[in-house]
Amino acid sequence: MKVAYGKKVVASQNYIASYVGAKILENGGNAFDAAIGISATLSVVLPYTSGIGGDGFLLAKTPEGIIAYNASGWSPKGLNVEKIPSPRHPSTVVVPGLVDLWNYIVENYTTMSLHELLKPAISLAINGFYISKSLAKAIKNSQDLGESWRKVYGNKEAGDILKLREMGEVLKIISRDPREFYEGKITEDIVLGLRKQGVNVDFSDFANFRGEEIKPIKTTYKDYEVYELPPNTQGISTLEALKLVELSNINRFPYDDDTRINEHIKIYGIVYSDRNNYITDPRFYPLDVNLLDEKYLMKRMKDFNVTATSMNTQDTTFFVVSDGENEIGFIQSLFFAFGSGIVVKDIPFNNRGFGFTEGRNKPEPRKRPLHTLSILMAEKDKENLIIGCAGGDLRPQIHSQVFEYYVDYNMEIDEAVDAPRFMFLGSKVVAEKRLRTKYQQLDYYSPEVGVVQALKRTNKYSIAVADPRSEGVALVVN
Template identity: 40%
Template sequence: MPVKVSIGCRGVTADHPLAVKVGLDILEDGGNAFDAAISISAVLSVVQPQMGGLGGDGFILGFIDDEIGAYASSGKSPSKFDTGRYLEEKPIRGPLTVTIPGLVYLWGQLYEEYASLPFDRLLKPAVDLACNGFNAGWFLSNSSKSYEEELIRYEWRRYFKGIKLGDLVVNREMARTLKLISSKGWSEFYDGKLAEEIVSQLRNQDVDVDIDDFRKHRCIRIKPLKMEVEDKILYELPPNTQGVSTLQLISALYELDMGRFPFDDNGRIEAWSKTVEEVYEFRDRFIGDPNYMDINIEDYVTYQSLRTFRYGDKRKGSAISGGDTTFFIVSDGRAFIGFIQSLFYPFGSGLIAGGFPVQNRGTGFAKEKGLPNSPAPCKKPLHTLSILAVEDGSRRYIIGCVGGDIRPQLHLRVYENIFTYSMSPAEAVDAPRFVYTIPRGLQRVVVEKPLKPPLSKNIEAVQVKQYDSPGYVHVAVIDKTGRTLLTNDPRSEGIALAIR
């Protein structure tokens, strides 16, 4: 299956063709990468509502004004969040899993600091698609069918039940929400009549939230984590994200000389077993809302550093989520950014407000007391969203994916394909992969053919066809002249397009 590749000075790779088209339209109309990013993000909220949107969070990482930069807009649990009930019920969906959506605030922050086109121009394509409709792609139709039984009890059923491939999908309620944000400004979502409507709708679905929870939300500029390996500089998002896990895995690639294995050697898969287990154990014990963490995360970006901890009894193994996220990269020849947004699980909590699904990011809290990621009111849960950026001499790379908890492994797979196995970005994205979907205890690894599964009795191997493992990875690389190569994973329904 061919990788989708495009080369030019300005371009977009994203998970849906309509989002890519809109991004290029903005760039051709004189907009910059941030104008395009806001417009792409809004369109993806409409055409892939199961993946991310107005009811979810967002992060960016990229090269801005020739320097690395990052923003985080991750919502907290409501001020009246019931910790005891959460620990008793351990919910996956529903009202107890709702955290305050951050994506619209990220739009506002980027618009205020960088955008050049009018805000209503940036949201108009999304408004039009929501109002007039679009034809459902295979990803949305598959998600509608796959999660119907799980979500039928929630308000979700009135909006997204029974969507089939090619159906005309119209969501005038979401169109109205987007139009209000467009005409009154992004702050309307957090401190206006629209915010009051959203809070009222959530309360009617048993979410104990009030308008002050929305008013207090903030998007912040953050300092990316940094690690130097050989002649490269790597960057990832800091906590409350799992970005440090990516750096720890890549550090292990060098510290343990994992490159000694040929690419197609099944001993390579088994060799990663212990490392993956240790990295996820560290994440789940020590990472969460930075205001609750006891360690300086910058001291633990390497694999060697995390091994200084004594963990005691290892935790029981359980499946980790592939999550549902949408990730895109946009370049205007100067700014070069990765943008990721998510509801966590497909369609989030199952609750709907303003026509859009609301995230279940609260599911990311630990299900026990005494950890940095234990549940509490006004607290950010551990976030699976992260983005990898690499400086390699005169070339800069951005690597990101749909992947949930397995995201650090997907970042590692593509990174090692490029820098250890000397693949091009297109080859690196296309190559067969393996990911541990149960990283601890009796581990489970999903292995794409023609790779051979490991032989260890301590690892349950599930072999699948090539392109059938979870997650989609997109990679872009820009050189010092601004020439950008963008790739799009053949496992996704998206495309990559670039122009002069």
């Protein structure tokens, strides 16, 4: 089922993870309980997208207000390169933040024990699970990765049973105390394993790491208040794109009109140019330009000077869950498929450091790179939306297109997720065949334009949507 209506709903990119979340809700857990269960399950069954070797972000609406948390990792203090040499180089590994996000949620919002919430993921890791088509495809496309990866994942095919016993044992330790992952005996083992594979990381890089509560950035689009995650994420790029669309009034054209698509491509060129020039870790270089100011945006459209950009359309996973009171958007990632390809204790470690570039965003010790992960939330009256996706650099385009379909073309949220999308890739433009444009055509439903999960809540019910471009499902608990 790709769409679910009800009070308590969940949608993720994987059927097992959606089932785990629904069972937690059914057993009396709240949305935060379910989020940890889903997150951990995804870490096991979709290890190419995310996991405890990677990072995560939370954006949630609660009766007390909106909360957001940034658990993106920082580079080791021993990072000493002026430029990251390649996408899978050991210097791309940053301290993973996902477990810190679990810790934050447990300390503030859950009603069940972490031991109980991690049980399904631990069982799947230790006892094994059947490899899905998407995982099998990711394995097949990643055969150039290193020996530590090949030993765990390299010879597996769809339908095989994959056991990740060492990952399961690490999850058991985390279930007792998440900080053990950052400052315990297991940390020493992980650091040693990473150092043996060329990662210049120190125990203190883990022990000193903490994510942080953050304040979402906000703007308006038509009669909606729209929120995104602030830098070091590219969330502001989504808002900039939406403001440029609103100012230019290009959605007066039909959604499949070539004029509309061409104007969007121009807008995306501006947005990515600004992102690459300004967005990085604000602890090092605070954002000193108001990218959402209307005068600034009008000038950018008039001048239209952009810098060349290339797009990474790599793997991530996003899910939504609502318990009728709390609505959660949760995104977690390694960056590329299986991240750096460096595996310790069955855990693939991220290559988020490949997000470093130059200038403000150059590699520096204990710095967080420009981050592709973000989450869109929108409010109007008693209506609340959360939209997120897998899509790498394409995320601002994916978020804005789905939201525009919903607002400007009067589609329900499941129709907006289903509707055909096009993507500006820097050097070319691609589009799903259903748009019938002059640009390079993809399949009718292609994950190359992102895999979206979305949530809508009204005062009557919630709607959860899983993208038909994935193997995910949406479930309801009555």
